[in-house]
Amino acid sequence: MGESGWCRGVVPLWMFTLAGFLQLTASYSVKHSALSDFRDSSVRNCTGVPPYLPPTTVNTTKRLADLRLLMPAHNISAYIIPATDAHLSEYIAVRDKRLTWITGFTGTAGTAVVTNTKAVFWTDSRYWIQAERQVDCNWDLIRDSYVSSIVDWLIREIPEGQQIGVDPFLFSIDTWNSYYHPLEQAKRTLISVPKNLVDEVWTERPPPPSEAIERLPDYVIERSWQDKVEEIRKQMMEDAYKPTAVLLSALDETAWLFNLRGNDIPYNPFFFSYTLLTLDVIWLFVEPSRVTAEIKEYLNASCFQSHCVQILEYSTVKSYIGRYVTGNVKVWIGTEYTTYGLYEVIPKEKLLTSAYSPVLITKSVKDQTEQKVLKEAHVRDAVAVIQLLVWLEKNVPKGTEDELSAAHFVDQKRSAQKHFRGPSFESISASGPNAALAHYSPNNETNRKLSVDEMYMIDSGGQYLDGTTDITRTVHWGVPSDFQREAFTRVLMGNIDLSRLIFPPGTSGRNVEVLARRALWEVGLNYGHGTGHGIGNYFSVHEWPVGFQSNNIALQAGMFTSIEPGYYQENDFGIRIEDVAVVVKADTKFGGKHYLTFETVSLVPYDRKLINTALMSREQIEWLDAYSQKIRSEVVPELVRQGLKEEHDWVMKHTEPFVSGSILATASSLTLTAVLLSSTLLQRLLF
Numbered sequence: 024m025g026e027s028g029w030c031r032g033v034v035p036l037w038m039f040t041l042a043g044f045l046q047l048t049a050s051y052s053v054k055h056s057a058l059s060d061f062r063d064s065s066v067r068n069c070t071g072v073p074p075y076l077p078p079t080t081v082n083t084t085k086r087l088a089d090l091r092l093l094m095p096a097h098n099i100s101a102y103i104i105p106a107t108d109a110h111l112s113e114y115i116a117v118r119d120k121r122l123t124w125i126t127g128f129t130g131t132a133g134t135a136v137v138t139n140t141k142a143v144f145w146t147d148s149r150y151w152i153q154a155e156r157q158v159d160c161n162w163d164l165i166r167d168s169y170v171s172s173i174v175d176w177l178i179r180e181i182p183e184g185q186q187i188g189v190d191p192f193l194f195s196i197d198t199w200n201s202y203y204h205p206l207e208q209a210k211r212t213l214i215s216v217p218k219n220l221v222d223e224v225w226t227e228r229p230p231p232p233s234e235a236i237e238r239l240p241d242y243v244i245e246r247s248w249q250d251k252v253e254e255i256r257k258q259m260m261e262d263a264y265k266p267t268a269v270l271l272s273a274l275d276e277t278a279w280l281f282n283l284r285g286n287d288i289p290y291n292p293f294f295f296s297y298t299l300l301t302l303d304v305i306w307l308f309v310e311p312s313r314v315t316a317e318i319k320e321y322l323n324a325s326c327f328q329s330h331c332v333q334i335l336e337y338s339t340v341k342s343y344i345g346r347y348v349t350g351n352v353k354v355w356i357g358t359e360y361t362t363y364g365l366y367e368v369i370p371k372e373k374l375l376t377s378a379y380s381p382v383l384i385t386k387s388v389k390d391q392t393e394q395k396v397l398k399e400a401h402v403r404d405a406v407a408v409i410q411l412l413v414w415l416e417k418n419v420p421k422g423t424e425d426e427l428s429a430a431h432f433v434d435q436k437r438s439a440q441k442h443f444r445g446p447s448f449e450s451i452s453a454s455g456p457n458a459a460l461a462h463y464s465p466n467n468e469t470n471r472k473l474s475v476d477e478m479y480m481i482d483s484g485g486q487y488l489d490g491t492t493d494i495t496r497t498v499h500w501g502v503p504s505d506f507q508r509e510a511f512t513r514v515l516m517g518n519i520d521l522s523r524l525i526f527p528p529g530t531s532g533r534n535v536e537v538l539a540r541r542a543l544w545e546v547g548l549n550y551g552h553g554t555g556h557g558i559g560n561y562f563s564v565h566e567w568p569v570g571f572q573s574n575n576i577a578l579q580a581g582m583f584t585s586i587e588p589g590y591y592q593e594n595d596f597g598i599r600i601e602d603v604a605v606v607v608k609a610d611t612k613f614g615g616k617h618y619l620t621f622e623t624v625s626l627v628p629y630d631r632k633l634i635n636t637a638l639m640s641r642e643q644i645e646w647l648d649a650y651s652q653k654i655r656s657e658v659v660p661e662l663v664r665q666g667l668k669e670e671h672d673w674v675m676k677h678t679e680p681f682v683s684g685s686i687l688a689t690a691s692s693l694t695l696t697a698v699l700l701s702s703t704l705l706q707r708l709l710f
Contacts, residue, residue, distance in 0.1 A: 024448055024482055024493050024556075024564055024585070024601070030458045065468070066155035079468065080159045081127025087142055087161055089224035090125065094139065097216050099188035100181050103173075103202075104135040104221060109192040110274045110295070111360050113565055114288050114448075118229040121221040124398075127157045134173055135162075138180060145173055148551075149462050170201045183210040191215040214475075215367065219369035232287045235315050236294050236376065239282045241558065243489045245392035248281045248322075249330050251385075255280070256302055258381045266355035268624040269382070270344065271298040273360035275562055276382045277307065281322065282333070284561060285313075290448045291563050292486060297340045299354075303329045308340040341368055348373050357383055359567070359574075379568050379576070386559075387569050388581040393560045394605060397583060398624050400442070400490030401603065403660050405626040406665060407436035408494055411481065412627070413673045419473045419500050428450040429473065429481060437485040447484035447491050447564040454479045458497075458597030459563065461552050461589065475501035478596040484564055493564050493585055495601035498630040509546070510590045511598050511633035516542035517588035518600045519643045521554070521621070525609045528617045530578055532571035539571075539588040548590050555585040558603055560656035580619055582606045600629065626654045628677035636681050642680050651678035 031147050068075040094102060110121040123129050125137070126144055130153050133146035142161050146154050147168035154164050155702045156343070165172065177187060187206065187536045191199065222228060246254070259266050271277050274293035278284055285294025297308040307322070319325065322332035335343060348354065353373055356366070357380030365376075389397065411433040418424050430452035437443055449464045455461050455477035465471070473479055479500075484493035497511060517539040524535055536554040543549055557569025568576045569584050578584075588600035602625035609620035628651065636644055655678050662671040 024451070024484065024495070024587075029372040036603060039402065041424070059330060066152065067158070067160060069160040074160045076159055077156055079156045081157065083125065083127060083142075083159055083161050086125055086224065086664070087137060090137055090220055091139055093220050093223055094137075096189070097188055097214075097220075098186055099214065099216065100185040101136055101138045101177060101187045102188065102216070102220055103189040104133060104137070105135050105189075105198075106192050107193055109362060109364070110272055111195055111286060111362060112274060112291070112293075113563065114291050116229075116232070116287055116289070118231065121219065121225070124225055124228075125221055126162060127159060128154050129157060130154070132168065134168075136173060136177065141180065143176065149460070152460075162615070170198065173204075174202060174205045177206065178209045178211065181211055181661070186212045186214050188214055188216040188220070190219040190364070191367060193219075194363045196358045196361060196363055196366050199366075215364070221526040231310065232285070232295065233310075233313060234286050236283050236285050236309070236313050236318055238318060238321055239284060239561070240488060242394065242576040243396050244282055246391045251280050251282075252300065252305065252330065254385060255300060255381050258385075259302060262375070264375045265353065267352040268299055268347070269355045269380060270365065271300065271380060271382055272356070272365060273380075273383065273567075274363065275386070275559070275566070276360070276380060278562070279386045280382055281307070283318070290446060290486070292444065292561055295337055297337070299340075299344065305329075305332045306335055306343070307332050308335050308337050308343070310337050311335075313433075314464045341365060357382065359383075362370060378574065383568055384576065387557060387566070388575065388579050389605075394581060396489035397491075397560050400485075400487040400603070400659055401492055401624045402491040402626060402661050402703065403442075403487070404437065404485050404494070405654075406661055406667065406670070407440055407485070408481075408483070408496065408627045409662070409670050409674060410436045410667070411660070412496065412498065413670050415473065415479070415498070416500060416673075419479075420475055422472065422474075425470050425472045426454055426457065427467075427470045429479075430465060430483070433481065433483050440485070440487070444486040444488060444561070447472075447486045447493060451480065451495075452483035453481075455596060456594045459591045459593050460596060461550075461591055461597065461599070477501075478503065478507060478598065480597050480599055482599060482601060486561060488561055490560050491558050491562055491564055491566075491601060493558055493601065494625045494627060495587060495589075495599045496627055496629070497598045498601060498655070499633055503633055506675060507596060507598075508633055508635045509638065510543075510548060510592070510629070512635045512638050513542040513546065513548065514588050514590050514598050514600050514618055515629060515634060515647075516601065516639060516643055518586055519646050521586050521588075522602070522604060522623055523620070523642070523646050525611060525618055525620045526578070527615070528577075528619060530619070532569075532575050532584070533580055535572050536571035539586065543588070543590060550589040550591060552587075552589065555587055558583050578606050578619060580606050580608055583624075584621075586621070586623075597667075601625070623650060623653075626658045628654060628674065631677060648680045648682055651680065654678050 056473045065077055065082060104125055106122040108115040122133055122135055126135055130150040133144060136143050143163045144158055145165045145167055151166050190201060202392050206213050277294050277296040277298045284292040287294050299306040304480050314334055323330060324332050324334050348369050353375050354369055355375040358376050359378050414432060430450040434446055453463045454471045454473050457471055458480040478497060480497045482495035520538040524538060539554045554571040557566035559566040569582045583603055583605050585600055585601055585603050587598035591597040604621035604623045606619050607622045609618045611618050
């Protein structure tokens with residue numbers, strides 16, 4: 024899922040190139056042109072008399088008035104509302120969608136500022152059209168997403184000596200500083216407002232979740248929670264700064280440490296929690312009513328030894344940490360996921376900071392059991408995606424299917440697979456011009472009928488007890504244009520070039536992601552999202568800190584990441600090819616120790632109709648054929664086991680070697696003999 028290029032305000036490296044700048048400028052111009060095309064019906068027109076508002080907008084007049092009534096009591100002239108929660112989560116619960124409630128905008132990225140007389144909303148280029156469709160004329164829309172733009176506006180609008188308020192639990196430490204220091208230099212002050220003002224006026228805000236927390240089944244666990252605690256404590260004792268505690272703020276940190284899962288966040292199996300882990304005590308901050316007797320026993324919650332978890336009220340974390348730091352202590356935090364609300368209660372001399380906590384770093388490398396079961400989840404997931412592609416190939420020519428029906432179909436097929444727990448994100452099911460919006464998801468207003476004359480992109484994933492999946496395939500059921508074939512082939516070439524790379528240990532993803540763009544750059548094409556993101560074992564579909572961005576950590580064996588180059592032709596079509604791969608040790612000619620490469624674990628054939636092998640190198644075609652043979656060896660037996668003959672035949676057809684009669688094709692066929700023979704015997708029984 025191609026979100027990673029914009030996650031957490033990170034700018035992709037390509038944007039610092041001249042070509043990137045020119046593409047961004049062109050994209051900006053086209054989008055503005057596109058807006059004018061929609062102006063009469065699907066987006067607002069605030070300059071008309073009377074203003075035109077489409078039915079998708081929300082009336083925010085009373086909400087803004089109620090919020091402004093609270094501002095004088097806090098002596099603030101402006102209030103900032105970001106799009107996150109108290110754990111800086113990418114996906115947030117409905118009750119934390121304060122930005123959505125105050126603006127009407129349902130996208131995942133943006134910032135609002137409310138003053139006594141103005142309301143302004145900032146968002147990036149992914150959401151400009153969506154914002155025009157959802158935000159009413161109380162709001163000015165600024166097509167930008169950088170903090171500097173918001174700060175500049177505040178300095179222009181707010182007089183010297185006045186204060187700007189924010190909920191400190193919705194700002195990371197770095198985000199706080201990026202506002203605070205330039206405002207201070209301009210003689211304006213950013214202050215913490217203890218109670219969230221949106222919460223104060225949101226009278227129908229959903230209640231906190233109450234579902235019981237669950238533990239993972241033993242068959243997906245290699246390290247017990249006690250083992251993980253000891254592993255982190257060992258790192259604490261070996262650290263030169265001798266921290267006495269580690270504070271865990273990100274939801275996946277606590278969930279990973281204790282092998283627990285919840286259902287508080289859409290698409291993410293997390294539960295609201297914090298953990299304070301010391302060398303001899305463990306405090307888990309969570310709503311106690313959600314912890315069953317079974318989980319209490321599992322956590323040894325009735326004792327007070329070093330491997331006993333003391334359960335405390337979720338809401339007491341700030342006051343409890345405040346008491347803890349009165350002693351002779353040093354608290355280790357990861358600044359990327361700790362909010363300023365917690366940071367500000369810890370004296371600076373009692374802090375040890377790193378970008379990521381030791382839990383996030385340790386979690387990023389999967390153990391052998393995690394690797395095994397995550398690969399197994401991808402095999403079953405491939406079956407569901409193959410079922411979708413077979414079904415679409417049969418039904419799209421009939422004119423009966425659309426973007427929504429395709430998205431529902433793949434969810435339905437995933438739900439029939441073993442250990443399925445739900446989708447890992449809202450499917451990006453996009454045809455024709457809708458696919459040119461890289462993060463589009465269909466709804467009743469935008470839904471398009473699928474046609475043999477247009478390209479179609481499906482980016483979807485599943486949550487299983489043993490793993491999280493994310494895969495994108497782009498197909499064409501008719502006759503693609505020469506340009507579409509070349510663009511697709513070059514995206515595929517980028518995927519292959521990065522996937523087959525052999526690199527030394529300690530290599531950062533940002534140093535190699537250019538390989539995914541090289542084939543596109545050669546002909547003046549590019550894409551504006553990140554090249555890949557980490558992925559977890561029944562966790563977030565975007566698992567930090569693995570990936571190819573500037574603030575991702577170095578790649579190590581056992582890490583899983585997506586590889587997902589793309590290309591998007593405005594108002595015409597979109598292409599993305601996304602696979603998940605695991606970093607593994609590589610065999611090198613001269614035996615270089617510990618060299619690494621990628622093993623692709625997403626196993627669904629690429630659309631052969633869109634591949635022009637004349638553009639590809641011999642090495643790229645050989646990789647493609649080897650990948651096809653891997654699909655046959657790992658997915659075909661599962662198709663046979665599930666009795667899916669039509670899908671089996673489809674896969675065999677779509678994985679024929681491109682290098683006909685070559686040594687590679689012959690060798691691949693020989694290695695498959697045992698698998699296919701046994702498959703044939705099973706077919707006679709099942710089909």
